[in-house]
Amino acid sequence: MNAQPMTCGDYVTATFARDFVADGFDHDTVERIHRGLFDEWTHALAQSGLFSNGTVADALDSWQDDPHSLLSALLANADEITLKRYDLVWEALERSAHAGSADAVVEYA
Template sequence: MERMQGEQPSRRELVAAMFSSEFVEDGIDPDVLRRVHAGEHEEWLTALDRSGVFDKETRAELADLWRREPRELLEALLADADDVARRRCLAAWASLDHAADDPGQAQIG
């Protein structure tokens, strides 16, 4: 969806601008993917706090959203990923989802 001129970027767009290129730059780290999936979002929340871009209320809303729907953070992190990297990451995410339903099946890498 394209924004109208003068319209403010969404929170997801801002998060993507801050983190996406770094997330995909050297290949997607399976450990980072596991942490995002598991709800371990402190490193991103700390970076948002340090950036000064988001106020305390917005950071709390993002923390709550990511806690409920970690895929929201994943989608922002994948904004700069190419199609192949995105597909691989989403396949690994699906594996993590499956493993959450059936512990002992978590094989990503």
């Protein structure tokens, strides 16, 4: 049997996903993740005692490269309706971020 090594997302899913979904929809958390604010998640991984410092650092690097990967890991076991709610918020944040950057370009052009 060839076991695949666990990814950062696998660690997050195993550690947080059930509680994240059970706690109900959380718009503020989606906004923080979208803005790249990962302190609570890196702290929770580090404090769990389950992961090495290297694994925690790798997780942070992964999230900084792709913030949506953290949200996806947290929602890995969520039902379809929950996924849709979070996707709609993420898409709205993306549109807002792109509109803001377009406005900044126009202002300084």
